[in-house]
Amino acid sequence: MITEVSAVNFRQNLGEMLNQVQYRNDSIVINKDGKPVAALVDAETFARIRRMRDRFDALTERISQAYAEVPATEGMAEIEAAVAAERHKR
Structure with a gap:
């Protein structure tokens, strides 16, 4: 699953999001000012x-x-x- 979050939300929930990526193999797209700027994927x-x-x-x-x-x-x-x-x- 791909989740989109704001940079602020990502910063506030980093630990939880790392677990999402590590254990559920999810990907997270990080948006800043409504635009995607980075993605967190498993190694x-x-x-x-x-x-x-x-x-x-x-x-x-x-x-x-x-x-x-x-x-x-x-x-x-x-x-x-x-x-x-x-x-x-x-």
């Missing part, structure tokens, strides 16, 4: 997010290197064509 979820980000960064770097010699306009045209083809399949 396992955070580790998965970091691994996914690392894999994404590595993949982005490989794509960047593969297209290093391709002019930007040509590369963007290829990307737009691939996106359009995928959308057309749906």
Whole structure:
């Protein structure tokens, strides 16, 4: 379950919210001035997010290197064509 709380509420109930995350595997979104500014998730979820980000960064770097010699306009045209083809399949 995902719970949204204000920063003030979070600060006042930190211990309880840590228990929610640790024992119930909930996630908490912390809002400030009505806008989300942070999230509290269990350590396992955070580790998965970091691994996914690392894999994404590595993949982005490989794509960047593969297209290093391709002019930007040509590369963007290829990307737009691939996106359009995928959308057309749906």
